[in-house]
Amino acid sequence: MxxxxxxxxxxxxxxxxxxxxxxxxxxxxxxxxxxxxxxxxxxxxxxxxxxxxxxxxxxxxxxxxxxxxxxxxxxxxxxxxxxxxxxxxxxxxxxxxxxxxxxxxxxxxxxxxxxxxxxxxxxxxxxxxxxxxxxxxxxxxxxxxxxxxxxxxxxxxxxxxxxxxxxxxxxxxxxxxDLAERREDIAVYLQHFIRHFNERTGMSVGGPDEELLGVLRDYDWPGNIREVRNFVEGVFIDPPCGKIGIDDIPQAFVQLQRSWRRTGADERARILEALEATDWNKAEAAKALRWSRMTLYRKLTKHHVTRGGLGL
CATH class of the missing domain: 3.40.50.300 (P-loop containing nucleotide triphosphate hydrolases)
Known part of the structure; x- marks a missing residue:
């Protein structure tokens, strides 16, 4: 942190x-x-x-x-x-x-x-x-x-x-x-690390523009705060003169963002889909969802998910 x-x-x-x-x-x-x-x-x-x-x-x-x-x-x-x-x-x-x-x-x-x-x-x-x-x-x-x-x-x-x-x-x-459970903190960490790398490098990179900020807020950040830091450090490899836009995000993050993009279905449906696909093997389901098992267990409780998908 x-x-x-x-x-x-x-x-x-x-x-x-x-x-x-x-x-x-x-x-x-x-x-x-x-x-x-x-x-x-x-x-x-x-x-x-x-x-x-x-x-x-x-x-x-x-x-x-x-x-x-x-x-x-x-x-x-x-x-x-x-x-x-x-x-x-x-x-x-x-x-x-x-x-x-x-x-x-x-x-x-x-x-x-x-x-x-x-x-x-x-x-x-x-x-x-x-x-x-x-x-x-x-x-x-x-x-x-x-x-x-x-x-x-x-x-x-x-x-x-x-x-x-x-x-x-x-x-x-x-x-x-997880950071995905407190999305209002994403912008705070982005600004913190941008300020950190500006001070470290003597640059004056701005914050993300509104379009990019929307994308970053929607991203699950499976690596949590450490991944935010890595993302910002990647931006500083070839930094923009002003605000950070979609075209400025590191290529590695583009690949992650595409592979981790939300399907559009609600979270409970995604959990049930992963559990059914893995025959309710929670460890495998967590891996498929790119969550820790601890996160999956919290979300099972939050959404009242039991075998068969019924809230009991």
Whole structure:
């Protein structure tokens, strides 16, 4: 999400509520779970909570759980002593220790393997870590904020995510809506990134003209805020002198806009069509609609969709 360390942009009611809620979350020290599709700004919100907390002067340390192999997870999170394994030529502090007094942000926590989940759970329960090769554990004082783009409750039901770890992380919760569900924010992010790239490049590109703005507001932005940023950055490769028109949009976006264009049918009908085409396989239906499964589940509830398409 764009903006400064604690700035939350947008004019939708969802963002207004979030803007009011974040300082309250900052004042408490409870574990926080942030869920939402890719590109909705989960790390930015985590940083905003940290900035509003008594821990703001201490480190904010992020770890991408989905990018760490199982055999390196302990070393990355807990640290290690010199000689504790082949290649450990000098001791290294783990991310949990580096975050001492501050916030430890566990991004993509839904990607952790069962083994890594067990090790993380022990750290949360004991409030200590055991660096590889160390003789004794080290106490840690960190606020835990986790994030995932997965439907974590579904993972728990299917046995792919430990329920006890889920309950440890899900003390406080933020659910970030997709940009397609708050279209009034699209123009805000467009203007923000245009201003950002103007300052960065010394250019003076204007905002989108009315025709283009209508197209952009109608687009679903499956990549959310991150995709808006990429779109604007693409415009600045060969920028117009004034306002941005239809002819100025990047070729890559033209292809996306054509392939993702709405069919004209109402959303409920599109959902039913995708479900019928995939024999009600929700994961496949979400993929066909170019949504996350989390978004599909929210829309199933919103439109009262059950098998057969009847609202029951």
């Amino acid at each position: 764009p903006g400064g360390a604690a700035e939350i942009l947008g004019r939708s009611s969802a963002i207004a509520h979030l803007r009011d809620f974040v300082p309250k979350l900052g004042r408490c020290d409870a574990a926080l779970l942030i869920t939402g599709s890719t590109g909705t700004g989960k790390e930015h919100i985590a940083r905003a909570v940290h900035a509003h907390s008594p821990r703001a002067r201490k480190p904010f340390v992020a770890i991408n759980c989905g990018a760490i192999p199982d055999n390196l997870f302990e070393a990355e999170l807990f640290g290690f002593e010199r000689g504790s394994f082949t290649g450990a030529y000098q001791a290294q502090k783990g991310k949990a220790v580096l975050a001492e007094g501050g916030t430890l942000f566990l991004d993509e926590v839904g990607e952790l393997s069962p083994l890594a989940q067990t090790k993380l759970l022990r750290m949360l329960e004991e409030r200590e870590v055991q660096p590889l090769g160390a003789a004794r554990p080290v106490k840690v004082d960190v606020r835990i904020v986790a994030a995932t783009n997965r439907a974590v409750e579904e993972q728990v039901e299917e046995g792919r995510f430990r329920s006890d770890l889920y309950y440890r992380l899900n003390v406080a919760r933020i659910v970030l809506p």
